[in-house]
Amino acid sequence: MAIVYQKSKGLTDLEMHYCPGCTHGVIHKLVAEALVDLNLLEHTIGVAPVGCSVFAYNYFNCDMHEAAHGRAPAVATGIKRVLPQNTVFTYQGDGDLAAIGTAEIIHAAMRGEHFTTIFVNNAIYGMTGGQMAPTTLVGQKATTAPHGRDRAHYGQPLHMAEIMATIGGAAYSTRVTVVDMPHMMKARTAIRKAFQMQMEGKGFTFVEVLSTCPTNWGMTPVEALGWVKDTMINEFPLGVFKDADSKEGS
Amino acid sequence: MSKELWKGNEAIAEAAIRAGCRYFFGYPITPQNEIPEYMSLHLPEAGGVFLQAESEVAAINMVYGAAGSGARVMTSSSSPGISLKQEGISYLAGAELPCVIVNIMRGGPGLGTIQPAQGDYFQATRGGGNGDYRLIVLAPSTIQEACDHVRDAFDIADRYRNPVMILADGMIGQMMEAVEWQPSESRTLPEKTWATVGTGGTRKPNIINSLFIDPNESERHNAHLNEKYDVMRAEEVRYEATIPDDADVLFVAYGTPARLAKAAIRLLAKEGITGGLFRPISLWPFPEKPLNEAASAASVKAVVTVEMSLGQLVDDVKIAVNGVKPVSLCGKAGGIVPTPREVADAALAALGRK
Known part of the structure; x- marks a missing residue:
């Protein structure tokens, strides 16, 4: 019997702890498959964040380094400067990357560090129980914004993929999502391209992935997927904001 | 060996390069600036990498990454900057990574003054970051001794998989004295089989980590660290x-x-x-x-x-x-x-x- 589909060798056999309907698992799989298919896995060092994906170091089947909250880009800088021939990536959520770690991600991009950042944006702090994130939408409820994010009090969401595109050292910045198969295929292509550009020495590469958090959004998994498509994408448009390989994107 | 006249901070940097340090991540702050300045010129000549980070927080986390990948790595700062590094120092100690941290102390608290002081004694010896951990802390009183400490510190750090701090007041960093370069004792150091350098397809993944979510595992980790600290207590008193x-x-x-x-x-x-x-x-x-x-x-x-x-x-x-x-x-x-x-x-x- 021919095997037509199996779990990626880029993932370990450990059962993931993610909530039902959360798309972290899909994003993990796309990253792992890209590393295997591009023949990079054995030379890869991943940096795990603090947040829902804090245990990512147990799931990726490559050398892993757990960072403090927000510091993954600095840790990845240290690793990549020691091992310039290896593949290095960070996997970070929105609180980690867009709040406490804003300085680290901006300056890693500024220096054109040759690693890839997978930025998972679910518009909320998931692990700590649904607090407001810098990416929380205006009006969206959170445990620290019980009446919804108030623009006058908290301002508006940060658009990290667009910000990254303004930085000289960034070679590639894109926003994708994984809420259905066509979008997953586009995300798959984007993640592969980011790793390829890293290994070609093009510069810093950044893939923002819009993700779901049914638990903290107070939705069913299906409703959460729908909310990304109907509401979140309006705030965070999908697309390529910078691509050093093509003039249109730059 | 002939004696040479060296400024403390520059001598410390040179001693690190002679000890095989090839990565330095730092951030400007007085009175330690001559260390990163010297490194920025001379580390690339030795085939190494100097990087000025966006903050002391970033610099110590770059040290954390580089140490995890098996490099001989150092950072330096002065009192307020060392305060910012405490998070990273706690992670380095928790994940058992070797590195050398130099604190050229100035007056405090807060922004304090740029003149020499020793107000960071508690922070250095009690652990300025969170959790039960220890640093080996060496305190030179001459520039010759500072050089010798830096030379030894990298070996001590590698031996125990633990950060070592050189704690010197601003006077040691800023004055000039005669230095005679002493060769390292040849010590047999453990291989860094734990380093994250890629599996090469030949072993299970290495994981650098200080998170032990199960309290029983966390207790075992703390007990293991304390056993290591007991060995240091017995063998590293100077x-x-x-x-x-x-x-x-x-x-x-x-x-x-x-x-x-x-x-x-x-x-x-x-x-x-x-x-x-x-x-x-x-x-x-x-x-x-x-x-x-x-x-x-x-x-x-x-x-x-x-x-x-x-x-x-x-x-x-x-x-x-x-x-x-x-x-x-x-x-x-x-x-x-x-x-x-x-x-x-x-x-x-x-x-x-x-």
């Missing part, structure tokens, strides 16, 4: 004791104040009083037993702690002396260096002569 048999007063001091105590001993000799000096070199592990023995000598009537802080070292001195002799404090803080006369007068007061 001190200098210059104590005549008839010493009336015993000074205890590290760094620049130890040199002032030596000058005070010469002043006191003219006044018919014999002084001795006990100089802790490893501030952690603290030379508790040797100090207790020194203070217990029959001739010693008083123990005087000299520090450029207002009562930090003196706590460890009291623990070590454990009541066998009275312990007093001669402390100056905020960037003021005590004079030998002030130190001598503190001894006279302790002996009831003034």
Whole structure:
């Protein structure tokens, strides 16, 4: 019997702890498959964040380094400067990357560090129980914004993929999502391209992935997927904001 | 070997390169700027990488990444900057990564002053970051000794998989003295089989981590760390004791104040009083037993702690002396260096002569 589909060798056999309907698992799989298919896995060092994906170091089947909250880009800088021939990536959520770690991600991009950042944006702090994130939408409820994010009090969401595109050292910045198969295929292509550009020495590469958090959004998994498509994408448009390989994107 | 004249900070940087340090991540702050400046010029010449980070927080996390990948790596800063590094230092200790951290201390608290001080003693020896962890802390009192400490620190860090801190006051960083470059002892160091360098398809993944979510696992990890710290307590104690048999007063001091105590001993000799000096070199592990023995000598009537802080070292001195002799404090803080006369007068007061 021919095997037509199996779990990626880029993932370990450990059962993931993610909530039902959360798309972290899909994003993990796309990253792992890209590393295997591009023949990079054995030379890869991943940096795990603090947040829902804090245990990512147990799931990726490559050398892993757990960072403090927000510091993954600095840790990845240290690793990549020691091992310039290896593949290095960070996997970070929105609180980690867009709040406490804003300085680290901006300056890693500024220096054109040759690693890839997978930025998972679910518009909320998931692990700590649904607090407001810098990416929380205006009006969206959170445990620290019980009446919804108030623009006058908290301002508006940060658009990290667009910000990254303004930085000289960034070679590639894109926003994708994984809420259905066509979008997953586009995300798959984007993640592969980011790793390829890293290994070609093009510069810093950044893939923002819009993700779901049914638990903290107070939705069913299906409703959460729908909310990304109907509401979140309006705030965070999908697309390529910078691509050093093509003039249109730059 | 011939003697050369070196500025403290530059000598520390050169000593690190000679010890095989090839990665340096730092951020500007006075009075340690000559260390990153020297590294930025000379580390690339040695085939290494110098990087000025966006903050001390980022710099120590770059150290964390580079150390995890098996590199010999160093950072330096001064007091307020070292405060910012504490998060990373706690992670380095928790994940058991070797590195060298240099603190050229200035006055505090807060922004303080850029003049020399020793107010970071507690932070260095008690652990300024969260959790139960220890750093080996070496305190040079000459530039020669600073160079020797840096040379040894990388080997000690590798031996124990633990960060080592060089704690020097701004005087040591900024003054010039003769240095004779000493070759490293050839030590057999453990292979870094734990480093994250890619599996190469030949082994299971290595994971650098300080998270143990299961409290039982976390307790085991803490017990394991403490066993390691016990070995350090037994094997890494360093001190200098210059104590005549008839010493009336015993000074205890590290760094620049130890040199002032030596000058005070010469002043006191003219006044018919014999002084001795006990100089802790490893501030952690603290030379508790040797100090207790020194203070217990029959001739010693008083123990005087000299520090450029207002009562930090003196706590460890009291623990070590454990009541066998009275312990007093001669402390100056905020960037003021005590004079030998002030130190001598503190001894006279302790002996009831003034």
